[in-house]
Amino acid sequence: MSYKMKYNELSNAIIANKRRLVISECVKENKDCNEKTNCGFTLAQQIEVEEGKKTTRVFLKGGFHIASVDELYNLRDAINDAINKFEESNSQEWDDE
Numbered sequence: 001m002s003y004k005m006k007y008n009e010l011s012n013a014i015i016a017n018k019r020r021l022v023i024s025e026c027v028k029e030n031k032d033c034n035e036k037t038n039c040g041f042t043l044a045q046q047i048e049v050e051e052g053k054k055t056t057r058v059f060l061k062g063g064f065h066i067a068s069v070d071e072l073y074n075l076r077d078a079i080n081d082a083i084n085k086f087e088e089s090n091s092q093e094w095d096d097e
Contacts, residue, residue, distance in 0.1 A: 002031040007042060018048040020057075023072075026065070041066040043075075 007024040015021050026039040044063030049056045066072050 004029045004031060005039070010041075012046070015045075020046045020048075022046050022059070040068060041072055 006027045006029055008027065009022055009024045012020045012022045022044050024042050024044070026042050028037045028039050029035070030037075042063050042065055045060040046057050047060060049058055066075065
């Protein structure tokens with residue numbers, strides 16, 4: 001059997017100058033029978049490299065795997081929780097002044 005991994009970009013966000021966080025769906029394709037299996041999701045950093053007039057996007061090593069959509073929901077909830085806690089602590093600092 002011959003398998004090929006495919007990554008379908010679902011979303012991306014700029015996290016620094018010329019750097020993005022890319023969320024992709026991971027799909028394993030069986031070339032022999034055209035069968036597809038969902039393997040979860042990946043989060044990876046991507047940078048933009050300028051070469052004269054051409055811009056190339058390159059993925060950095062060290063991305064990580066999320067096995068299911070439920071775990072992706074957990075990640076979303078953790079990010080929202082971090083944002084809320086940060087905003088609460090900063091709003092209290094502003095109120096104290």
